[in-house]
Amino acid sequence: MAHAAEWAQAHSQQEDRHHAVVLFVEPLDEVLQLARGHLARSGVRILSATAAQQVPEGVQVAVASQVGAVRWVRDVLPGATVLAALVYPTPEEAVAAMRAGASDVVCVRGEPEPVVQRVQEAVRHRMEMDRRAASGGPWKFEGVVGSSPAMHEVLRVASIVAPTDATVLLTGESGTGKELVARSIHLQSRRASGPLVVLHCGAIPETLLETELFGHEKGAYTHAMGARPGKFEQAQGGTLFLDEVGDMSPRMQVKLLRVLQERVVERVGGTRSVAVDCRIVAATNRDLRRMVREGLFREDLFYRLNVVNLRVPALRERLEDLPALAEFFLDKYRRHVGKPVRGFTDGAMQKLLDHPWPGNVRELEAVVHRAVILTRGVWVQPEEVQLDVFPHRSAR
Structure with missing residues (x-):
């Protein structure tokens, strides 16, 4: 009392x-x-x-x-x-x-x-x-640019969950900056002094993904000349970021679920269980709920990953952030290219604002990079903003 x-x-x-x-x-x-x-x-x-x-x-x-x-x-x-x-x-x-x-x-x-x-x-x-x-300052996450209501809410929730060990699932279209948000969550966590280990699950064949995640012992396969720790062990005391986790095969989903439940890994070709202590942040551009309904993604794994869900908005949903993002990339690449470019003309900026941005922030970065290379003066002109150079399919 x-x-x-x-x-x-x-x-x-x-x-x-x-x-x-x-x-x-x-x-x-x-x-x-x-x-x-x-x-x-x-x-x-x-x-x-x-x-x-x-x-x-x-x-x-x-x-x-x-x-x-x-x-x-x-x-x-x-x-x-x-x-x-x-x-x-x-x-x-x-x-x-x-x-x-x-x-x-x-x-x-x-x-x-x-x-x-x-x-x-x-x-x-x-x-x-x-x-x-x-x-009255914004929610500041290192490297994340944006003060729109949509991004403000993402960063507000991220700032609350960052100091915890809660598993975070980042969702949203390709190119929205999910990895950058994951990196910022790690840097604001109590594990910031530990490693941030990144694994792009969709870019690795299933035959190699198991050894990448869990490691292998010497002689586990033909060319395994020595033992090698996997990403879980490499992330000890830090954060493991699993990008495009929705691309995992059913077999790998089972193996990942076991690690998340038991917090131990067993290297390929080994018999010894190794305890792991790392925070998990996962990301996907797929609709995992729909995949669960269709039997393509395990429901129990979904709930393990979806403790805290953060949806990173598409660029078209936060166009008020586009000028600041464009200036951020312009400053980055004018230093890299070595050109004294000061900014965009009104016409060039309007051209950027009128574009639908199917590739999101990643597409914007590429467009600005090219504009800096092509510009002949100190101000980027509309004709130097070449939007059709980077075709994108619709985001999944």
Whole structure:
């Protein structure tokens, strides 16, 4: 139960943006009680409550030990960051907590230190988010250009999920920048000091994809002269980005599902299981829900990957970002080419805005690159914007 002094302190200092208020939702086991005490002694303002109490609006981070409590916090404090602190959770319990609204799931074991660390990380990230919101600045992800409502929402959700270990599924047409969003999520996560390993699943034949993902032992096949770790092992402590995961064969889907469930890999030609610790971000330009209905993609794998879904909008859906994107690419390639190009004429920019962009941002980058090469002056003219040079099929 909350003490009157705690409530008074929270109310009196709500407006102090330099400190965070952390709510612990009772009941709490002994480990969570110890974690609460550690945080209080470190200077974090702590509040305790049950689901029957009214909670002040100053709470920025909440810790709940039950899925029902996570749902309650999400309802009464929609703006708070919610951590689900579960005792040895199963994958199903962790997924249920994320779907209830948890930003992250903390496994509660015998010591309070992991819980304390995760709460402190959530507090730091939340205070940075609040600072940006107070300054009126955009959601800034490294290398991601865009301030349109569509991209603002993508980056808002991405900034919430980034500091967690939740699996993220990025969807959207080819060329929209899904890999860039994945890279930015990694850089804003607590795994940022670890590796970001990228695997384009659609570009590798099935016979090679297994060894790329899981590695192989010496002698596993004719030319395997030595052991080699796969992408899962290479991503230890970091993030594994699986691009075009919808192109995986049914056989590889089964193998990927096993790794996601058990968090162990077995190299091709080996018998030893290797534990893996990496965050998974996947991407596809396919409609996985339709593929599940048609029996082309495993439903259980879909739910493993689709813990948090982020749809990256097509360029035609955020045309207000096009001028900034075009200028970004122009600055990039004028340095590369070595031309003093200053920008686009009004006619050239209008030509860009009138194009449907079936190839999305990737097509825009190619068009601007060519325009910089072709331009004869300091301003890109309409005739130097050659849109028919890069034909594209409609996105799948």
